[in-house]
Every structure is written in C-alpha cells, then in structure tokens.
Amino acid sequence: KAGVTQTPRYLIKTRGQQVTLSCSPISGHRSVSWYQQTPGQGLQFLFEYFSETQRNKGNFPGRFSGRQFSNSRSEMNVSTLELGDSALYLCASSSGTSGARRETQYFGPGTRLLVL
Amino acid sequence: DAKTTQPPSMDCAEGRAANLPCNHSTISGNEYVYWYRQIHSQGPQYIIHGLKNNETNEMASLIITEDRKSSTLILPHATLRDTAVYYCIVIKAAGNKLTFGGGTRVLVKP
Numbered sequence: 001k002a003g004v005t006q007t008p009r010y011l012i013k014t015r016g017q018q019v020t021l022s023c024s025p026i027s028g029h030r031s032v033s034w035y036q037q038t039p040g041q042g043l044q045f046l047f048e049y050f051s052e053t054q055r056n057k058g059n060f061p062g063r064f065s066g067r068q069f070s071n072s073r074s075e076m077n078v079s080t081l082e083l084g085d086s087a088l089y090l091c092a093s094s095s096g097t098s099g100a101r102r103e104t105q106y107f108g109p110g111t112r113l114l115v116l
Numbered sequence: 117d118a119k120t121t122q123p124p125s126m127d128c129a130e131g132r133a134a135n136l137p138c139n140h141s142t143i144s145g146n147e148y149v150y151w152y153r154q155i156h157s158q159g160p161q162y163i164i165h166g167l168k169n170n171e172t173n174e175m176a177s178l179i180i181t182e183d184r185k186s187s188t189l190i191l192p193h194a195t196l197r198d199t200a201v202y203y204c205i206v207i208k209a210a211g212n213k214l215t216f217g218g219g220t221r222v223l224v225k226p
Contacts, residue, residue: 043216090159107159
C-alpha cells in the first residue's frame with residue numbers, strides 16, 4: 001500500500017499571503033489529521049477530518065482551516081500568513097472506523113513552509 | 117493523556133541492541149503506549165504500540181512492565197539508519213490528538 005502523501009514538500013511564502021497544502025491518506029483510510037511541528041512548540045494538533053466532517057479541532061486561530069473530500073483527500077489552508085507560521089505541517093491518516101479502540105496514525109513526509 | 121518521561125539522548129553501537137526507556141507512571145487502564153520515531157526533517161514513523169502485553173514486530177519489541185508504569189522499546193540490531201528522535205506517547209482508546217514530548221535522540225555509531 002502506498003503511504004500518506006503530501007504536496008508540496010517545500011513552500012516559501014511572504015507575510016500576508018495564503019497557502020493551501022494537500023494530503024492524500026493511505027487507501028481505505030477515512031480519517032485525516034493535521035499537525036504543525038516547530039522546534040519551539042513541538043507537535044501541535046490542528047484538526048481532524050472524518051467522512052468530510054471536522055471531528056476534532058486544536059487551539060489554532062481561524063486563519064487555519066481545512067476540508068476533506070469524498071475520496072478522503074484533505075487540504076488545509078492558512079490565510080494571512082505570519083512569520084510564526086513557518087513550520088513543518090504534517091498530515092496523518094488512520095482508518096477512523098474502529099470506535100472504541102485506539103487507531104494508529106500514519107504520517108506523511110510533511111510540507112515545510114517558510115514564511116518570509 | 118498521561119505524560120511520559122524519556123532520557124534526552126543516548127548513543128548506541130551499530131549492530132547492538134538499543135534499549136529505550138520510557139516512564140508513564142500516571143497511565144490509566146484504557147491508555148495505549150505508542151512509539152514513533154522521526155528522522156531529521158521527515159514525518160514521524162510509527163514503530164509499535166501496546167496496551168498490557170509485550171509486543172514485537174519487524175521493527176522492534178515493546179516491553180511493558182506489569183504495573184504499566186514504564187516501558188522499553190528494543191531495537192534488536194541497531195543500524196546507522198536508526199539514528200532518529202524516538203517518541204514514547206500514551207494515548208487514550210479514543211481520540212486522535214497526538215502530542216509528542218521531547219523524545220530521546222538516539223545516535224547509532226559505527
């Protein structure tokens with residue numbers, strides 16, 4: 001099975017611009033979670049989508065948004081970029097259907113965003 | 117989710133077993149122990165997880181103490197490609213918010 005893929009892998013933007021990142025989960029996985037990783041803050045949860053609906057949300061401002069399509073592919077968007085948004089953005093997928101049992105999340109390679 | 121404590125760094129000789137400890141003294145009954153690793157600038161890689169019993173897969177073995185307050189990840193024959201930051205995390209049965217602490221930076225030396 002192919003793993004989680006993310007595009008683009010690297011991105012340079014300037015303050016005030018907006019950016020859209022894409023994630024394709026493992027085939028058959030319906031849950032996609034997004035994370036931001038920085039050296040200072042570590043790994044921080046952004047949001048999770050399951051069956052095109054946002055199921056969980058972290059503590060990020062409204063500039064960070066996402067969506068999921070019927071084929072489970074997901075996008076996240078960051079508007080009005082700030083210097084502090086420079087980070088590695090990671091997408092993780094899981095099957096999302098087991099209910100009570102913990103689901104293993106598999107991460108993609110990430111998109112490294114640099115805001116100048 | 118319970119907090120975990122790991123040593124910040126450790127060295128290991130290539131070809132030898134690497135034993136990575138993790139303390140999770142506040143773990144509750146429905147929480148799983150998960151291990152991930154992250155090689156520089158790449159996405160975290162799932163290694164193994166367990167609830168009560170010891171687990172083994174093609175990558176590693178996970179030994180969980182009987183009281184579940186600590187665990188050890190064993191890489192049986194470390195290679196240079198195992199150099200990475202290893203994260204031990206504890207997660208409830210439901211919920212998807214992963215949080216990584218500082219992890220253990222493992223350096224495998226020739």
